[in-house]
Amino acid sequence: MTSVTPSLPLQGKNILLGISGGIAAYKAADLVRRLKERGAEVRVILTPAAAEFITPLTLQALSGNPVGQSLLDPAAEAAMGHIELARWADFILVAPASADVIARIAHGMANDLLTTCILAASAPLAVAPAMNQQMYKNIATQNNLATLKSHKIHIYGPAAGDQACGDVGMGRMFEPLQLAELLVEHFQTTGSTPAKPLTGLKFVITAGPTREAIDPVRYISNHSSGKMGYALAAAAAKLGAEVTLISGPVQLTTPTGVSRIDVASAIEMQQAALTAAQTHDIFIGCAAVADYRMAEVAPQKLKKTADNDVLTLQLVKNPDIIASIAALTSHRPYTVGFAAETEQVAQYAQQKLLNKNLDLICANDVSVAGQGFNSEQNALTVYGPQFEQALPLQDKNTLAQALITLIVEQYQNEKKH
Structure with a gap:
C-alpha cells in the first residue's frame, strides 16, 4: 500500500x-x-x-x-x-x-x-x-x-x-x-498551480446499479443513477489521487483523470473489484448492487401465454462485494461502504459496519424526497467503529469533496495508530 x-x-x-x-x-x-x-x-x-x-x-x-x-x-x-x-x-x-x-x-x-x-x-x-x-x-x-x-x-x-x-x-x-x-x-x-494533496493515493470506487439478467431482453435492477459515485471519483481525481471507477450501467460521462471499468452484473463487479483492490489504498463501495440474481438466466425471451397470469422467478443471493473486499487478508484496502436505507438508518448502518468489518460506512435515507437516488442532492452520516460525522444536505459534487477529505483523514489516522 x-x-x-x-x-x-x-x-x-x-x-x-x-x-x-x-x-x-x-x-x-x-x-x-x-x-x-x-x-x-x-x-x-x-x-x-x-x-x-x-x-x-x-x-x-x-x-x-x-x-x-x-x-x-x-x-x-x-x-x-x-x-x-x-x-x-x-x-x-x-x-x-x-x-x-x-x-x-x-x-x-x-x-x-x-x-x-x-x-x-x-x-x-x-x-x-x-x-x-x-x-x-x-x-x-x-x-x-x-x-x-x-x-x-x-x-x-x-x-x-x-x-x-x-x-x-x-x-x-x-x-x-x-x-x-x-x-x-x-x-x-x-493559484497558478492547483494543489494536489492526494497525489500517490489510489482509490477504487464502485458506482451505479447492477443489472441481473432474467432473459436476453429483461433484467432486475434499481434506481441508482451513479451520480454520487461519479462525484466521489471526480473529487478524488481533482485532488491528485489515482482513481479506478468500476461502473454499472449509467448515462454519465467519465470524470477527467479517472480510469473507468464498465460492468453489468454483480458477479462482474465483484471480479473487477477484487482485482483492483489488490493494488489500491482505499476502496469505496458506492454502487447499488442487486441483492439477488436469477438462479438460471433463460436462454430465450420468456413468453407471455394465456395461462401464465403469474410468473415465478427463482432468485439466489448475489455476493456481498463490500464484505468480500473487507475480508481480504492480503493487500486489504481501507474499506468504505454505503447504506441506502428507508428506515432506522443509523441502526442498520451501524449493523452493516460491524457485520461486514468495514472501516467506515456512509448512511443515507433514500425515503426522503429530494435526496439519494436520481437527485442532485444528498445528505450522509458517516460512521466508524468510534466515529460519527454528519454531512448535511447539499449538492452531490460539494458533498463528495467533503466526504473524500473525511475518508482520507480517517485513513491517515488509522495508519498512524
Whole structure:
C-alpha cells in the first residue's frame, strides 16, 4: 500500500475568521482546527453577540492568536489594529454569518471590528449563512444576499436540515470540514498551480446499479443513477489521487483523470473489484448492487401465454462485494461502504459496519424526497467503529469533496495508530 501524507493546501495563507451571533458559533472552534490542520494561519474576530455563544479564550487557544472583539480597544487601535488585520488577511470568512451581519455587510456598515475590517480589506470575502429557515427565506435577507453576490462576495451555503429552534429547512451553516475545503478549492483555482494533496493515493470506487439478467431482453435492477459515485471519483481525481471507477450501467460521462471499468452484473463487479483492490489504498463501495440474481438466466425471451397470469422467478443471493473486499487478508484496502436505507438508518448502518468489518460506512435515507437516488442532492452520516460525522444536505459534487477529505483523514489516522 502507498503511505501518503497529504500536503498542507493552505500553507502560508492568512485566514481572518469572523464569527457572528448564533447557535452555530459553537462550530467555529472546529472550523479553526480544520483550517489550522490545512496549514493556514488563523486570526479570529468575535462580534459582541458571538461572544455570548463561544468564549474568546477557546478561540485564542485553538488559533494561537489573540481574538479581536472591540473596534474601540485602545491597545489594538494604537497600532491601527483593524487596518493591520485587513491588510494581513489573504481571505476573510464570516462563519456563522447571521442575518444581521449579512445585512450590515451588504449595506457597507462599519459599526464593529468585523464589518470595519471587511470594508478596509481588499482580500476575497465569503459568508456562511446560518439562521432560522424563515429568516433565510425573508425577502430582505434574499435581497441582501443578492447584493453580496453582485459585489463578488462568495456565499457558502446554507444547507437544509433540522435547526436548533425545532424548524426544518434551509439555514444550517455548512459543516466546518466543508467550509475548510471550499477555502482550499478557492486557493487552488485562483493559484497558478492547483494543489494536489492526494497525489500517490489510489482509490477504487464502485458506482451505479447492477443489472441481473432474467432473459436476453429483461433484467432486475434499481434506481441508482451513479451520480454520487461519479462525484466521489471526480473529487478524488481533482485532488491528485489515482482513481479506478468500476461502473454499472449509467448515462454519465467519465470524470477527467479517472480510469473507468464498465460492468453489468454483480458477479462482474465483484471480479473487477477484487482485482483492483489488490493494488489500491482505499476502496469505496458506492454502487447499488442487486441483492439477488436469477438462479438460471433463460436462454430465450420468456413468453407471455394465456395461462401464465403469474410468473415465478427463482432468485439466489448475489455476493456481498463490500464484505468480500473487507475480508481480504492480503493487500486489504481501507474499506468504505454505503447504506441506502428507508428506515432506522443509523441502526442498520451501524449493523452493516460491524457485520461486514468495514472501516467506515456512509448512511443515507433514500425515503426522503429530494435526496439519494436520481437527485442532485444528498445528505450522509458517516460512521466508524468510534466515529460519527454528519454531512448535511447539499449538492452531490460539494458533498463528495467533503466526504473524500473525511475518508482520507480517517485513513491517515488509522495508519498512524
